Each structure stands twice: as C-alpha cells, then as structure tokens.
Amino acid sequence: MNRAISPGIYALLLTFVAGLWIVISPFVLEHQPAGAGWTRETVNNVAAGALLIGVSLLGVFLYLALALRDAVRAANERRLAEAVASDDGPAADRPEPA
Numbered sequence: 001m002n003r004a005i006s007p008g009i010y011a012l013l014l015t016f017v018a019g020l021w022i023v024i025s026p027f028v029l030e031h032q033p034a035g036a037g038w039t040r041e042t043v044n045n046v047a048a049g050a051l052l053i054g055v056s057l058l059g060v061f062l063y064l065a066l067a068l069r070d071a072v073r074a075a076n077e078r079r080l081a082e083a084v085a086s087d088d089g090p091a092a093d094r095p096e097p098a
Contacts, residue, residue, distance in 0.1 A: 012059045019052025 026032040026042040
C-alpha cells in the first residue's frame with residue numbers, strides 16, 4: 001500500500017515540535033531572566049532543542065530525497081517497459097531481415 005504521508009513523517013514532525021518547544025520553553029515559562037545573560041539551563045535547552053530540530057529536518061530531507069529517487073527509478077522502469085512493449089509488437093508488423 002502506498003501512503004501519501006508515511007507514519008515516520010509524523011514522528012519527525014512531532015520531534016520537530018518537541019525541539020521547538022525545548023528551545024523556547026525557558027523564555028515562555030520565564031525561567032530565563034529578561035535582559036540577563038543566558039543561564040546554563042537555557043543554553044542546555046537551546047542546544048538540545050536545536051539538536052532535535054536538526055535531526056528531524058535531516059530526517060525529512062532524507063525521506064524526501066529517497067522518495068524522489070524511488071519515483072525517478074519507477075518512472076525509468078515504466079518508460080523502459082513501454083519501450084520494450086512497443087518493440088515487441090506482432091511479428092507480422094516487422095519486416096523480414098534480408
């Protein structure tokens with residue numbers, strides 16, 4: 001069965017949203033004092049969130065690249081099969097070799 005969107009994409013989307021929340025949570029929940037330098041906890045949250053965001057975006061990119069590769073491969077196979085089918089017409093249609 002060929003699905004439009006793979007279940008793995010949903011997991012990558014959830015990972016992206018989780019990473020985004022981890023990045024912005026110190027500021028939204030006001031654990032980071034306004035105007036002050038970043039605390040170690042804030043730096044940790046931003047780094048961990050950025051890592052999750054990067055991994056999820058890499059996964060989406062790889063998924064799309066491999067899906068494109070499979071689509072091109074299937075199109076080439078279909079084109080080759082059509083070319084072979086058109087060459088294998090009835091024997092009466094082909095001229096006799098001299």
